[in-house]
Amino acid sequence: MTMTTYTSTLPADEIVATLATQKLNRRGFLKFSANGLALAFALPMIGRSDDANAAITTQDLANAYIHISPNGTITLAFGGAEMGQGSMSGLAQILAEELMVDWTQISVAQALANPVISYTTGGSSAVSRRYTTLRTAGAAARELLVAAAMQETGDSNRDNFKADNAKIVYLPDTEIWWEYGELASAAAGMTLPADLRLTNPANFRLIGKPLPRVDIPAKVDGSAKFGIDIWFPGMVFAAIKHCPTIGGTLKSMPAKPSGAIAVVACTASNTRGSVIAGSKNAVAVVASNTWLASRLAKKMSVSWSLPVSTANVDSAQILTYAQGQLGSGVALIAEPLPPAGYTPQSFAPVIEADVAKAIGTPTLDATYTVPYLAHATMEVLNCTVSIVYSGTTPVSCEIWAPTQSATAVATNAALLTQLPASAITVHTTFLGGGLGRKIEQDYIWQAIEVAMAVRKPVKLTWMREEDFGHDQYRPLALTRVKAKLAGGKIQAWSYRTVSQSITAQRGRLKAGSIDSQAIEGAIHLPYELGNYLVEWVPLDTGVPVGYWRSVGASINSFAVESMMDELAKTAAIDPFTFRYNHLKSEDARALATLQAADLLSSSWRKQLPAGHAWGVAISQAFGTWVCEVVEISQPAVGSLRVHRVDCVVDCGTVINPASVEAQMQGSILHGLNATLWGEAVFKAGIATKLNFNSNRVMRVSEMPTVRVHIIPSTNPPSGIGEPGVPPLAPALANAYARLSGIRIRKLPFFANATMGGI
C-alpha cells in the first residue's frame, strides 16, 4: 500500500527562523523563495483549553507553511500534536485537495516546535477549525504555480491552465506542462491573484474519502518515536517521586542513595507552570536507567511537610461537602441569561422563585453524581531535556516532549533557563495518548529542573503509580434535576450542578463569573423545557483538576439524558418519541441525528433476545451531534455485557470518514471505561488507585460491536475527538434501568462489574 509519508525533519529549517521575523501580508500569507516555494500562513490559534471563554484568534505571524522543493517534494509543516486523533493526516488531506495533488504526493513533517509555529492541541479543534485556512493556503500555492506557468508561456488567460496531479498543464497545447517542482522557485516571485479558485465541494477528490493515515506505518514496526522513546548514548534517566499526599511539600533534602547519579528537588508546579511560591513537592532520582532510578526512588525515605488541609483531600469528605453545596451553595445562573439590569447573582433568586413555583411538587427530583477521573494515557508522562553549558552558563536548551502545547513548553524553558527564545528548541514527539493531560506542564518543568541540576541530557519518567496518583483529574460533580411533567410534556426544569472549576483553580476565572466548561452539556439543550433554569455552584477542593476528554459535557450529559429517560418512563412514552416530542423546531440537526439512530437500531431493538435491553442518549459537544444506542444484558448479578453500540454522528463536512469512525469507536471505549469502572479515590490526601490492577479497563474481547453512521453534511466541519464520549454513560444507564428497573445515578456503575466476553 502506498501512502503519503511522515518525516521527522523539515526540508528547510531556516524557514521557521524566517517566519519568526516577518509579518504576513493583509491576505494572511507570506511567500518566499527557500529552495523552491515556501508559502507560510497562520492557522487559527485555538484557546479552548486555555481559557473557558477564548475565541479563535488569528495572528499576524505564520505558524504553518507548505514547502514545494525544485525536485517536487511537497511538505506541510505540522505544528500541532498527533496523539492518535489523526489530525496530522487530516490537515494534509485538506491541503492536498486544493493543491491538486494526489495523496501519495504530499508529506507531513512535524515542525521543530517553537513559539512561532506550534499551537495548542485541544478542544476537538485541530482539523475542523483549520479547514478554511488550509483550503485557502493550498489554493494560494496552486495559483502561484499557475502564475509562474503563465509567465513562462506569456499567456495571461487563467482558463488556459489546469492544475492536476502535481502538474500545471497548458490546455491549448497539452504537450506543454510542468511538474510543480519545476515552477516552485519562479512561483515564489509571483503575485497572488485575487481569485484563488477554491474547489467546489461537489468536486472534491480527497476530502470526504477514507484515506490511509500518514502515521500508521511507523506505528506497526516500532519506529514511531514517542516522547518516552527519545534515546541517545550518554543520556541519564530520572524517575519522579512526588509527595504521596496531595498538597504536601518537601521537608528536607534526602541523601543521594548508593547507585544514584543525583537526587534533585522539583518545584511544585500547579498547572501550566504556575508555581506554588518556592515550594518543592517532589524529588527526582537520576540513575543509569529508568528502572534503577525508579527502584531507588521507591526505596528512598523522604520526609514531607503535610499541611492540615491535605487531610481534606478525601473522597468521603468531598462528597459530603459537595452535597452541602448542592443544597445551600451560592449559585450562578447559566441559563436563561439575566435580563437587562440583573447580574447572574441578582437574577438567581428571581428565576429560582419563578421556576420553583412552576415546578411545585416535582414529578421527578433526582441527583446524579460523577466521580473524579484519571486520564491514564498509555504513555506515562515524560520529557527529555538537553542543555548545553559554557562553563556554568546555559547556552542552549533542547527539549523532546509528548506535549499538547509546545508553546507552553518553550515558554517554561525560557523562564527556567533564562535563555532567549532563539536558544530554545522544542520537538513535539508523537504522543502515546494525550486526552487533555499532556496540555499540563508539571512534568516538563521537572525535567528542565533536573537537566539544569545534573548538566547532562536527561529523560524524566513518571512511573505508572505517579501518573495515576498525581493527575489533574476530571472534576467530580453532583447535579440535582427537578422536573414537572404534565400531559407527557415537561412543564418546568430546574438543573443545579456543583463542580470544581478547572479555570478557577488556575486563577483565570473572573470572580462571580460562570465557568463555561462546567456547564457545557447543560445549556443550549435541544429540548423545550418550559419554565427552566440551569445553575452552577462552584466547588473548591484541593484536588487538582484538569481537562479530560470532552470536559464538562461528560458530566452534564449524564444528568440531562438520564433525566430525560426517567421522565419518558414516568410518562410511559418511548424514549425516542419522548425526545422527538421535546425537540425545539430549530434544532434540525438534533432531530436528524436522533432519527438516524432510531432507524439504524430499529431492527435489532424490535428483535431483542430475552434478558437484553437497549438505551439511548444524544448530546452535542464542540458543535458535533452524537447519538448512541446501546444493547446490554446481565448474565449474572454484578456483571454486565455490552453487546453493541450504534453511533450516529453529525460533524458537518467530513474530512476523513475513517478517522471519524475511529474517533467514535475510541470515544465509546473511553465512555465505557469511565462509566463502568472509572473513579479516582482519595483518602486523607492520597490517591489510592495507582495502577491498572486497581483501575479496571475493558479488554479487546469485551469490546461491543460498534457501528458508526455519519450524517452527510455540507455544514462547516466540527470536532470529532471528544463528542462521542458524553452520550455513552447515560445511554448505558438508560439501558440498565430498562433491563433491571434499577436507575443508576452515581458513577461508576458497579466497581466490580465483570464483562462478558466474545
Place this chain on the structure above:
Amino acid sequence: MISLNVNNQNYSVEVDPATPLLWVLRDILGLTGTKYGCGIEVCGACTVMIDGQREHSCVFDVSSAAGKKVVTIEGLSVDASHPAQQAWIKHQVPQCGYCQPGMIMACASAMKAGHYGNEILSEMKHICICGTYSRIKDAVREL
C-alpha cells in the same frame, strides 16, 4: 556481563541482573519499540517473544533472557511484512499507537502457536485506551 541475543544480534550488557529486560532494551540498547505501560504485567505494552514464547518484558529479569532468542517489534520483520503488521495497516488500527507493538507481538506469538481469530482475541488481555479494539478485532479475524 550478560550476553543477550535480540533480533538475531548479540549484545553484552553490564547491568544489575535483576533489571527487567524491558529497561535493558529501552535504556541500554536503545530498542524503544517495546513500551512501558504499567510495570506489573497487566497492560501488555512490553510484550516480546523469548524463544518464541510471549513474555511481559517489564517483569522478566534480564539475566533470565541470557542465552535465549529475544524478538522485539523491531525484529518481527524487516519491512513490516508480518501478516499481523499488514493486517494492522490494512485496517488502519493504530490511533496513538503506543500499545500497538505489544498487541502485534502478542498476536504474532499466538499465530505462531497456531491460534486463530477469537482464540487470539481472548488471549490478548492488553490495554488500549484509545479504543482501537474494534479494528483489532477486524484485523485479527482475517488472519
